[in-house]
Amino acid sequence: xxxxxxxxxxxxxxxxxxxxxxxxxxxxxxxxxxxxxxxxxxxxxxxxxxxxxxxxxxxxxxxxxxxxxxxxxxxxxxxxxxxxxxxxxxxxxxxxxxxxxxxxxxxxxxxxxxxxxxxxxxxxxxxxxxxxxxxxxxxxxxxxxxxxxxxxxxxxxxxxxxxxxxxxxxxxxxxxxxxxxxxxxxxxxxxxxxxxxxxxxxxxxxxxxxxxxxxxxxxxxxx
Amino acid sequence: xxxxxxxxxxxxxxxxxxxxxxxxxxxxxxxxxxxxxxxxxxxxxxxxxxxxxxxxxxxxxxxxxxxxxxxxxxxxxxxxxxxxxxxxxxxxxxxxxxxxxxxxxxxxxxxxxxxxxxxxxxxxxxxxxxxxxxxxxxxxxxxxxxxxxxxxxxxxxxxxxxxxxxxxxxxxxxxxxxxxxxxxxxxxxxxxxxxxxxxxxxxxxxxxxxxxxxxxxxxxxxxxxxxxxxxxxxxxxxxxxxxxxxxxxxxxxxxxxxxxxxxxxxxxxxxxxxxxxxxxxxxxxxxxxxxxxxxxxxxxxxxxxxxxxxxxxxxxxxxxxxxxxxxxxxxxxxxxxxxxxxxxxxxxxxxxxxxxxxxxxxxxxxxxxxxxxxxxxxxxxxxxxxxxxxxxxxxxxxxxxxxxxxxxxxxxxxxxxxxxxxxxxxxxxxxxxxxxxxxxxxxxxxxxxxxxxxxxxxxxxxxxxxxxxxxxxxxxxxxxxxxxxxxxxxxxxxxxxxxxxxxxxxxxxxxxxxxxxxxxxxxxxxxxxxxxxxxxxxxxxxxxxxxxxxxxxxxxxxxxxxxxxxxxxxxxxxxxxxxxxxxxxxxxxxxxxxxx
Numbered sequence: 001x002x003x004x005x006x007x008x009x010x011x012x013x014x015x016x017x018x019x020x021x022x023x024x025x026x027x028x029x030x031x032x033x034x035x036x037x038x039x040x041x042x043x044x045x046x047x048x049x050x051x052x053x054x055x056x057x058x059x060x061x062x063x064x065x066x067x068x069x070x071x072x073x074x075x076x077x078x079x080x081x082x083x084x085x086x087x088x089x090x091x092x093x094x095x096x097x098x099x100x101x102x103x104x105x106x107x108x109x110x111x112x113x114x115x116x117x118x119x120x121x122x123x124x125x126x127x128x129x130x131x132x133x134x135x136x137x138x139x140x141x142x143x144x145x146x147x148x149x150x151x152x153x154x155x156x157x158x159x160x161x162x163x164x165x166x167x168x169x170x171x172x173x174x175x176x177x178x179x180x181x182x183x184x185x186x187x188x189x190x191x192x193x194x195x196x197x198x199x200x201x202x203x204x205x206x207x208x209x210x211x212x213x214x215x216x217x218x219x220x221x222x223x
Numbered sequence: 224x225x226x227x228x229x230x231x232x233x234x235x236x237x238x239x240x241x242x243x244x245x246x247x248x249x250x251x252x253x254x255x256x257x258x259x260x261x262x263x264x265x266x267x268x269x270x271x272x273x274x275x276x277x278x279x280x281x282x283x284x285x286x287x288x289x290x291x292x293x294x295x296x297x298x299x300x301x302x303x304x305x306x307x308x309x310x311x312x313x314x315x316x317x318x319x320x321x322x323x324x325x326x327x328x329x330x331x332x333x334x335x336x337x338x339x340x341x342x343x344x345x346x347x348x349x350x351x352x353x354x355x356x357x358x359x360x361x362x363x364x365x366x367x368x369x370x371x372x373x374x375x376x377x378x379x380x381x382x383x384x385x386x387x388x389x390x391x392x393x394x395x396x397x398x399x400x401x402x403x404x405x406x407x408x409x410x411x412x413x414x415x416x417x418x419x420x421x422x423x424x425x426x427x428x429x430x431x432x433x434x435x436x437x438x439x440x441x442x443x444x445x446x447x448x449x450x451x452x453x454x455x456x457x458x459x460x461x462x463x464x465x466x467x468x469x470x471x472x473x474x475x476x477x478x479x480x481x482x483x484x485x486x487x488x489x490x491x492x493x494x495x496x497x498x499x500x501x502x503x504x505x506x507x508x509x510x511x512x513x514x515x516x517x518x519x520x521x522x523x524x525x526x527x528x529x530x531x532x533x534x535x536x537x538x539x540x541x542x543x544x545x546x547x548x549x550x551x552x553x554x555x556x557x558x559x560x561x562x563x564x565x566x567x568x569x570x571x572x573x574x575x576x577x578x579x580x581x582x583x584x585x586x587x588x589x590x591x592x593x594x595x596x597x598x599x600x601x602x603x604x605x606x607x608x609x610x611x612x613x614x615x616x617x618x619x620x621x622x623x624x625x626x627x628x629x630x631x632x633x634x635x636x637x638x639x640x641x642x643x644x645x646x647x648x649x650x651x652x653x654x655x656x657x658x659x660x661x662x663x664x665x666x667x668x669x670x671x672x673x674x675x676x677x678x679x680x681x682x683x684x685x686x687x688x689x690x691x692x693x694x695x696x697x698x699x700x701x702x703x704x705x706x707x708x709x710x711x712x713x714x715x716x717x718x719x720x721x722x723x724x725x726x727x728x729x730x731x732x733x734x735x736x737x738x739x740x741x742x743x744x745x746x747x748x749x750x751x752x753x754x755x756x757x758x759x760x761x762x763x764x765x766x767x768x769x770x771x772x773x774x775x776x777x778x779x780x781x782x783x784x785x786x787x788x789x790x791x792x793x794x795x796x797x798x799x800x801x802x803x804x805x806x807x808x809x810x811x812x813x814x815x816x817x818x819x
Contacts, residue, residue: 001496005548008450012544015446019431019540028432028532031783031804049343049423056418056449060411064453067497071457074493075472081488152468153485159470163461 003073007066011059050197051204058208061171065212068167069219072160076223085157087220088144094137095217101130102203102210108182109203112196120186120199127206128179135169157223164216168209175205245341245772257353259345260771261330264352266662268326271352275359276319282311284730291723293704301703302390305374308701309391310366312377313399316505317406318359320647324512325410325448326355328654329417329441331662335761336438338426338779338801340772342416351416354409361402368394376701378498381473381491385466387480397466400459407452417445426760428781432536433800435759435785436529439536440515443543444508451504451547458497465489495557499550506643507546511539513650514581517603519785520653521585523757524600525592526796528786530584538577538584545574555623556630564623571621575614582611593789593796597755598672602653605680606646613642616691631701634694637687645683652679652736659740660754664767665747671739678732685725689718758799759785 076082104126111119142162145151150158182198246259255263285307289299299307330348334341342348365372374390375383383389384396391399421442425434434442461472465486473494474486522529529535551559551567585607594600616638620626629635652675659667693715698705705711753762765775779801787798794808 001500004454004500008547011450012547016540016544019536022431023533023536026430026432026533028784029528029786031787031798047423049419052422053344053415053419056415057411060414060449060453063450064456067454067457067500071461071472071493071497074496075490078490078493079488081471152464152470156471156489159464159468159472163464167460 001070001074004063004066004070007062011062048197050201054201054204058205061208062212065167065216068164069216072164072219072223075156075160079156081155082157083155084223085145085150085155085161085220087161087217088141090137090141090144091217091220094134094141095213097130097134097137098210098213101127101134102206104128104130105179105199105203105206108186108199109196112192112199115192117186117189117192117195120195124179124183124186124199124202127202128176128183131172131176131179131206135172138165138169141165161220164220168213168216171209171212175202175209178202178205246345247771257349259341259349261334261342261345261348262662262769262771262773264348265327265330267352268322268330268355271356271359272319272322272327275314275363276323278363279311279314279319280730280733282307282314284726286311287723287726289703291720302374303371304703305376305701306372306390306395309374309377309379310362310372314362315644316377316509317403318362320509320643320651321410321448321505322355323651324509324647325417325441325445326352326413328437328512328516329413329445331658332437332761333417333420333441334424335661335764335769335773336435336759337421337424338429338760338774338781339420339424340774340778343419343424344416347412348416351409351413354405354412358402358406358409361398361405365391365395365398365402368398371395373399378495378502379462380498381462381465381489381494382475382477382486385462385474386477386484397463400463400466403459404456407456410448410452414445414449417441418449426778426781429760429800430781432533433781433784435515436518436532436535436539437512437515439539440512440518443539444511447504447511447543447546448508451501451508454497454501458494458501461497462494492554492557495554496550499553500547502553503550504543504546507542509643509647511543513606513647514539516654517606517650518581518585518588519759520599520603520650520657521588522786522788523657523755524595524597524603525589526595526788527588527592528784528788530587530590531580532784532786534580535584538580541577542574545570545577549574552621552626555626561623568621568623572618575618575621578614582607582614597656598667598669598676599653599657599755601673601676601680602649602656605676606649606653608680609641609649609683610646613638613640613646617642628697629694631699632694633690633698633700636700637690637694640687640690645687649680652676655740657755658761659743660750660767661761661764662768663744663747664750665743666750666754667743667747668739671735675732675735675739678735679729682725682729682732686722686729689722693718753799756795756797758783758787758797760800763799763801 104123106123108120108123108127111117111121111123142165145158145161150161152159152162178198179202182195182202185195185198246253248254248258254260258264258267285299286304288296289304330342333339362372370391370393372391373379373384373395375385375396379396379399385392389396421434421438461470464470465472465474469485471486471489473491474484474489475491476487477484518529518535549567549571551563552571555564555567589604616634620629620635620638656667656672659665694700696710696712696715698711698715750767752764752767755762760779760781761769763779764773780803781800782803783798783800785800787793787800789796790798790807792809794810798807
């Protein structure tokens with residue numbers, strides 16, 4: 001549980017600092033004296049509801065993966081039957097695809113910021129295609145493992161490999177729903193404000209899942 | 224004016240709040256079924272959670288019939304007994320309490336109390352309810368599948384949960400795990416809304432430190448839930464894989480029904496860690512909203528500002544943080560390193576500090592207050608009793624050496640029902656009596672409410688207090704029947720019969736409540752907009768019940784905290800949050816506030 005506890009300590013520490021800063025010099029019982037009506041404790045204007053919503057969701061997703069990593073390390077230590085699984089080399093190519101996916105969505109986001117609809121469209125297309133290719137690539141990895149005799153039940157290390165890669169892929173698939181929405185908005189040429197919000201959320205989510213993949217892949221390589 | 228201590232020049236002029244675009248459907252289905260109005264969603268949550276809660280209540284009576292009068296009822300066999308215990312526990316904790324406190328009260332109160340038109344993501348909010356309903360239906364389906372629901376105990380410990388021979392091995396356990404996963408997905412959607420709405424959609428002047436404690440409680444509980452439910456999700460997914468695909472995450476090498484299973488070397492202890500990493504914060508997911516709500520009920524009905532508001536907020540946060548580092552106190556008897564046990568006993572006892580602070584502050588709020596013994600107030604005071612009672616027995620169980628002999632006895636059943644079943648239910652009833660006039664526009668009947676309170680309060684003591692003695696006598700929990708057991712005296716058998724009678728009386732008393740709720744909806748006294756003379760924004764709406772959009776053309780502007788009761792110099796004993804210092808009616812010098 002160390003991994004999860006470190007994550008939670010960081011998260012709650014940040015939250016606590018923010019809350020204490022908001023509340024230390026405040027006299028809640030005093031009515032309407034200047035600063036409290038000045039919205040001094042509001043989040044900065046850049047923190048739009050959509051961004052904050054995404055951040056909160058990512059915190060929950062991080063908790064899910066931190067717990068999966070904790071379960072992985074605990075299961076490894078608690079029993080003596082763990083046989084490490086060498087991750088197939090195809091994963092390197094898949095990682096590259098995911099990087100391309102992230103770059104594509106970043107391009108879309110940049111395009112939306114600069115009001116360039118064509119760039120948004122091409123970025124989204126590149127991002128979506130690379131992501132689909134990544135998921136197909138992960139399926140190929142699974143098939144390779146099956147062919148090599150590494151089934152779900154072979155060993156807990158294999159079972160965890162399938163579980164963790166599947167969880168990650170499911171989150172990408174969920175992201176693709178948001179991506180479809182962004183695509184629809186962009187292809188219909190809806191207002192750039194809506195497209196911007198949509199593309200930005202996709203890009204941030206993809207960067208997060210890429211970072212997460214680096215951590216998961218690193219863990220699979222090291223252990 | 225000077226006596227009120229305000230500087231008339233210092234308030235900022237009301238600025239324009241960004242207005243939400245609300246969906247205003249014209250059809251019945253759009254308005255009441257697939258509604259995006261948080262208030263309608265709240266009522267949908269309320270109806271669903273209460274309905275499934277009533278199923279769990281009936282199950283508890285079946286459990287008590289067996290324990291009070293063993294062997295009398297042929298429809299209760301060992302398997303069905305275990306199934307009833309399991310379903311009762313899981314439904315009450317997750318599908319009733321969590322859904323009611325966060326789904327129902329959260330949805331109704333967050334936008335209204337924060338001064339928002341609706342939740343920030345209304346469509347997601349609607350989806351959250353329908354996902355929750357799906358989870359409930361999957362759970363209910365398990366009553367009708369071959370083999371019935373799972374009987375693994377509400378903690379679903381492996382290897383028992385997925386070993387042949389355990390009731391519900393065929394389908395029950397699968398449906399339970401799937402239902403939990405769906406519930407968590409639905410909750411995450413709702414939880415996102417609660418957190419973002421509280422952070423982003425507060426009206427002008429509603430600073431964090433002016434939020435009513437109800438909102439603080441719901442906020443912290445939601446944060447805990449968003450971080451803790453993933454532990455249950457991971458555990459459920461891994462157990463599903465063990466069950467369906469034959470992996471060995473949790474399942475050890477073992478023989479079941481005389482045959483070697485295919486499992487190898489899995490760790491049941493890993494499940495316990497994951498389960499309780501969710502399970503302990505879950506206690507506070509239920510408790511923190513109750514803490515918040517009870518603070519507001521006490522302040523309103525004692526006509527007194529809450530004692531130590533900032534301390535109350537920090538205590539909520541401290542309890543939330545600490546709740547993540549106490550999980551292994553549920554596992555003292557799982558065979559852990561003694562130093563590990565010492566660590567968790569220490570953190571467990573530390574969490575008593577902020578909790579005790581809250582209790583002191585509630586009592587100090589009542590001190591010299593103008594206490595109105597209304598029905599909500601009775602329930603709130605009842606909560607203080609039951610919560611302190613359950614909390615004190617928790618101090619026993621938090622210590623490893625005391626817990627080891629008591630862990631598997633009725634002492635634990637008495638403890639956790641007192642602290643996490645009766646206490647939050649007291650608050651829920653108090654909250655319903657308190658906010659019913661806003662939701663329906665009518666008052667609930669006072670006499671019926673008082674009967675309901677006294678029977679429930681005394682009755683629940685009649686149920687759970689004796690369990691502590693039965694536990695101290697060493698009577699183990701979870702057993703269907705004790706047979707010819709030498710160490711169990713006859714008095715325990717008589718007590719068990721008495722407990723069952725008390726349980727039936729309490730269950731029947733709930734009919735009073737439901738009758739009152741339905742009857743008052745049609746025949747109750749008109750409530751008016753603010754029958755309790757409360758300060759918070761939900762009582763200041765233009766319409767009662769509030770229309771979609773909550774407030775009139777303009778959102779309210781907040782000038783003060785939610786606890787301006789009995790302000791010296793003010794003509795009335797309460798000043799609503801949206802009354803500016805200029806508009807406060809004052810008394811002439813030397814005149815006292817009239818008693819209500």
